[in-house]
Amino acid sequence: MRILLVEDDHPLALTMLDMLREDQNTVDWLDDGQKALNALADEHFDLAILDLTLPRVDGLDIIRRTRQNGNQTPIIILTARTDLDEKLQGLDSGADDYLTKPFAMAELKARIRAVTRRGRADNSTAGIRVGRLTLNPETGNLSIGNDTVMLPRSEFQILHYLMRHPDQVATRRRLEDQLYGWEQGAESNSLEVHVHHLRRRIGKTAIRTLRGVGYLLDSDAVGKDSLE
Secondary structure, three states: OEEEEOOHHHHHHHHHHHHHOOOEEEEEEOOOHHHHHOOOOOOOOOEEEEOOOOOOOOOOHHHHHHOOOOOOOOOOEEEEEOHHHHHHHHHHHOEEEEOOOOHHHHHHHHHHHHHHHOOOOOOOOEEEEEEOEEEEEEEEEEEOOEEEEOOHHHHHHHHHHHHHHOOOOOOOOHHHHHOOOOOOOOOOOHHHHHHHHHHHOOOOOEEEEOOOOEEEEHHHHHHHOOOE
């Protein structure tokens, strides 16, 4: 899962980055409201964790303008503002959850799981299912028929995106963003290597290559392929 963390308390943000990345997430960090607003408009994130008191653009304005633009990225507010009216404003502006500081990291992770489960309205809480594949985002396990394996982080990130968008083209850049975010550079052929490994797991025709564009998870092929 790709997460946008917007927090101008640098020590807190660095701690959160480490903790969120432990759970196989790709996390991009910003400490500026205007940059956060631009990032939400220009790029795809699975979730945003947003402080309210930010330089240049307040968090509430970010949420309102993001929702006005039709962007339904799940948003969790994480703030020191504890007043009930401010909580109500945050939720009424379009946030999906509201957590106040100080907080326990375990509670934030639980709220992330709850918010993202609600966002998977077309999938069961047991995981995302396409054909004979079931991917559990909470455990990182992939079930293929009666067999279950734990995917490496890189393969999980690619398959997680493709299974949420079956039969849709995923551009190379979008998949690389899911894998690396802004801070880690991608090696020239690393995406191809990860896709190759996934094909060995789920079937050689399950992921189609669209030359010069990206990849597509073929839901029909997922249901038919036999393992190599």
